Amino acid sequence: MADAVLIRALKGQPKTLNLCNRHLDKIPKAIGKLECVCQLNLKNNKIKKLPPELTHLFQLQVLNLGNNAFEEFPQLLQHLHNLEKLHFFCNKISEIPPTCLNGFKSLTFLNLNNNRLQTLPPEICNLLNIQFLSVDNNQLRDLPVEFCALTTLQEFHAAGNQLISLPLEFGYLTCLQRLHLQKNKIRELPEGIGKCYQLRVLDVAANELRIFPTELSGLPLKELHCEENPLLQHLPVHSLQEEEVLALKEISVRFVMRSLRDRYSYLRKAIRRYPDLRDMLAQCSKCAVCGEAFLNTWLECVHFLDAKGMNLGNAIGKIPVRALLCSYKCFNSQDHAYYGVAFP
Structure with a gap:
């Protein structure tokens, strides 16, 4: 079925290709001939690996691999240098090899929700243009200090993990506007968060917070969610x-x-x-x-x-x-x- 779709697509050289909900367990090698594709949707299949031919999609900007069966983060993705958005939610990824993050120079959006990640590698700092990063519902216990080098990050989601604290250098995330950390085990927010001068939404509901940092009132917050914390009375x-x-x-x-x-x-x-x-x-x-x-x-x-x-x-x-x-x-x-x- 997928081969037939690709054959028809070869005639028109489309910019967008939708192969979601096809029950695919692998991607046909013919995908490498669609060099004009900018958006590729492979969501809701049973794919475990990517073919090397995918690296021929030099113009690919948006790739959706959500809700598949990946157990390893595909290293060949680092060769898609024009990739701007990567959806990788609902898979079985337990780690991200450090070398995989070296090639994402154009990536602005990364969704890794509902995987099995226990750590983020220090090389996360190589996402030089990242603006949106989501790792909801994983098994993260901490964030590497290098995470705080993501100075272009505007929105970060890490709800439903096992985080106890945030790096002391968190204040370096000066572009951060939305921070969602609900349903973790965070006991204290770093004082440096007061330097996130653009932070407008802070969700720390259902954690273990008793008190907020000294500079909280200086933030331009529009929303603060802090219910289900043992806050001081x-x-x-x-x-x-x-x-x-x-x-x-x-x-x-x-x-x-x-x-x-x-x-x-x-x-x-x-x-x-x-x-x-x-x-x-x-x-x-x-x-x-x-x-x-x-x-x-x-x-x-x-x-x-x-x-x-x-x-x-x-x-x-x-x-x-x-x-x-x-x-x-x-x-x-x-x-x-x-x-x-x-x-x-």
């Missing part, structure tokens, strides 16, 4: 703490950071000769109450934001957001809305 309990004794390193860092605010400070000039010190000071945080810088000694607190005040049309109620305070002195001061975190 706004149940204040009175507590008064004594001022702690700071380590000498912490005292020194705080002194240096205060001095650096003076444009005529000697330290401001001297520090240029100590790059390691500059790198260490770059890790400093700012107290949510007094605004002073600190390095390692802080008090983790929480404040509760009203979803309506964040212009989140879909969310209601209070959202717990992390806040860092430099000392118990600031914590015990009056007229702030920060609470210490009490664990049961």
Whole structure:
């Protein structure tokens, strides 16, 4: 049946070829003669392997291999240099060989939903133009740090996996607009997510989150889905703490950071000769109450934001957001809305 379709297609040299729902267990070798094909649909068949002749489709831009019987990611796909969209959902892929990702220079869309992936290779960073990536319903436990090099990524779906955390470098995904991570085991979102300045949709429903990162309110979110998480509740309990004794390193860092605010400070000039010190000071945080810088000694607190005040049309109620305070002195001061975190 497929051979007959290809014979008819050879006469017209079509741009689009639809071979879905044909009960195919292999692709006829004659496919390699259709060099004009730009879109090839092979969805809903029983295909396990691709013929080498497929690499002759030099103009192929869209390939749909969804809902087939592939157990291995076809390495010959890397030779389809003009491929822009690849649908590979509902197969049995358990891993992606690193070399397979070297040739996808034009790929902007990749759908790997409903496979058996346990990891993504570090070479995922070779998808230089990827805009849409979906790996829903796999078995991923983490994401490689190289994933954060996908600076063109606009939409990422990883729902229904086993993710516990995200890379600390997640903030490098500055083009990200939609992030769907529902139904995982994520306990904490990285502070770097606050640098995803274009993020408009964040879905972290049905995870294990208790609190959100400090910069959440600075994101241009239009939708935040966080139901079915053990979020901290706004149940204040009175507590008064004594001022702690700071380590000498912490005292020194705080002194240096205060001095650096003076444009005529000697330290401001001297520090240029100590790059390691500059790198260490770059890790400093700012107290949510007094605004002073600190390095390692802080008090983790929480404040509760009203979803309506964040212009989140879909969310209601209070959202717990992390806040860092430099000392118990600031914590015990009056007229702030920060609470210490009490664990049961």
